[in-house]
Amino acid sequence: MKKVVVLILAFGLCQSHPRTDEDNDKVSQCEGSASCCNICSLTSVTQKMGQLGEKVANLAEKITFLETRLQQAEKEVLELQSLTGTPQVAFSAALRNSGSGNTGPFNTATPLQYAKVFSNTGNSYNPSTGIFTAMINGMYFFRFSMFNNLAPTPNSVVSLMKNNERLTSVWDTSGTDGNDMGSNAVVIPLKVGDNMYVQLEPNRVVYDDGMNYNTFSGFLLFPM
Secondary structure (H helix, E strand, O other): OHHHHHHHHHHHHHHHOOOOHHHHHHHHHOOOOHHHHHHHHHHHHHHHHHHHHHHHHHHHHHHHHHHHHHHHHHHHHHHHHHHHOOOOOEEEEEOOOOOOEEEOOOOOOEEOOOOEEEEEEOOOEEOOOOEEEOOOOEEEEEEEEEEOOOOOOOOEEEEEEEOOEEEEEEEEOOOOOOOOEEEEEEEEEEOOOOEEEEEEOOOOOEEEOOOOOOEEEEEEEEEO
C-alpha cells in the first residue's frame, strides 16, 4: 500500500513540475528516444522526492520540539498546582463548652449553636450563630449527631438545613429509653454565601454534657 502511495505521489509531482530551460534542453536532446525521456522524468521525480524527504524530516523535528515544549508546560502546571494547593475548609464542633443539661425547648425553630470548636480551618463556621457559610463554590460533606433528652418520654428532633431548606433529620419522640442518639449526613454542592446549620425543631429538646454527644462537622471535598 505504501509503495502505491509513493508512486502516485511521484506521478503527481512529475505531472505538476514546471519545466525549466534545463529540462527543455534535455527534452530536445532526447526527442525520438523514449528511454532518454524516461530517464529525465525519473531524475526530476527523484529530485522532488529528495526535497519532500527533507520537508518531512524538518516537520518531524518540529513535532518533536513541540512535544518537548508540551511536556515542559504540563510539568510547570503541576508545579504551580502544588504551590497554590486546593482550598482547605473543615470544621467540627460540639454543642456545649462546659456543664450539662438540656438545650430547648423554643417556641420556634432555632439553629443550634455548637460552642465547643474542635477545628475551624478556613473560618467558615461561626460558633456564635451555629452557621457554616460557604466561601468557596464546591462539593461539601456535612454530618451531625443528636442525643435525646433524658426524660421518660423522649422529645428530640433536629434537622440539617441549607439556607431555609430542610435536608435531613434525626428524631426520637417515642419509646421508654432515655439514652438514645442518632446521626445523619449529606454530600451537597454549595455556592458562595450558602448557609448550613442544624436546627432544633419547635418545642423539642436535646441533652448534652462533657461527653459531647451532639456534634456538627463538615468539610470541602473539592472546589467546583
